[in-house]
Amino acid sequence: MKFRIVEILKGRRAKIHSMIIDDAEKHGLKQFYDEFIETNNKEVNFFMDTLEKIGRIGIKDGFFEDQGGNSIYRLKNIPTNKKDKPQLRLYCIKWGSMCLIIGGGGKKPDDKRAWQEAPELRRINELLSKIDNYLYENNLNIDAACQNNTTFEIED
Amino acid sequence: MDNFFKEILKKIPKKIRNYNRLSMGIAGRIDEILEERNISQREFAKKMKKSESEISKWMSGKHNFTIKSIANIEAKLDTKLIYTEYDLEDIRAKRENGKKYFDMVSDSD
Numbered sequence: 001m002k003f004r005i006v007e008i009l010k011g012r013r014a015k016i017h018s019m020i021i022d023d024a025e026k027h028g029l030k031q032f033y034d035e036f037i038e039t040n041n042k043e044v045n046f047f048m049d050t051l052e053k054i055g056r057i058g059i060k061d062g063f064f065e066d067q068g069g070n071s072i073y074r075l076k077n078i079p080t081n082k083k084d085k086p087q088l089r090l091y092c093i094k095w096g097s098m099c100l101i102i103g104g105g106g107k108k109p110d111d112k113r114a115w116q117e118a119p120e121l122r123r124i125n126e127l128l129s130k131i132d133n134y135l136y137e138n139n140l141n142i143d144a145a146c147q148n149n150t151t152f153e154i155e156d
Numbered sequence: 157m158d159n160f161f162k163e164i165l166k167k168i169p170k171k172i173r174n175y176n177r178l179s180m181g182i183a184g185r186i187d188e189i190l191e192e193r194n195i196s197q198r199e200f201a202k203k204m205k206k207s208e209s210e211i212s213k214w215m216s217g218k219h220n221f222t223i224k225s226i227a228n229i230e231a232k233l234d235t236k237l238i239y240t241e242y243d244l245e246d247i248r249a250k251r252e253n254g255k256k257y258f259d260m261v262s263d264s265d
Contacts, residue, residue: 009157030160045168049176050217052165057184062215076216 011055028104
């Protein structure tokens, strides 16, 4: 598997990145946006704006839900109520105190209680886990990787 | 900024942008104050007479704060979380003249 990291925005307090897997045309954030903007417009807009605000406010623990593995988290969603239950999950890697790498996300089926039971969400989490391990083991400089458009390769 | 992201930000409804600006701004500010004063979320919960899970909702950046709860947090932390136009006038006047806005109005009467 190959991956590249691309910069989405450079905020005062945090930088937001995404990743391109193998030879995909779009980075993970754009894939997520294009896939769900029609069906889950409100949730997608909340996520996108949340990322812009994180750039200004910073990566605060409260804005994320721990996924129970290394540096992988999911962004908290809009408030829940019985009528308008959020369906989408968007996952990221917190890299240090100022850098966020958005992997991608998907829809959590209503009949699944945990993300581990949803194949697509499980696939994204496993992918992020591999990349997170690679970043950690190779102590990568994200800024340099973006500037040089470096492609990294992880053995499957 | 990535061109794709710049374009989609323009399409986000103002209502959503304002909600996040206020809810995340308040949560972020509380987080900074707690960190500056070395207060844990557990201690903050105790101070506010709330459960830790309630505080965790506040800090999510998605909580719908009431004016009453903001006023209460401001009082307990002895700070301001939201500035109205009148507060800003007050601050500007204080900075320019070393006086509070109210004092300046009194002077001109």
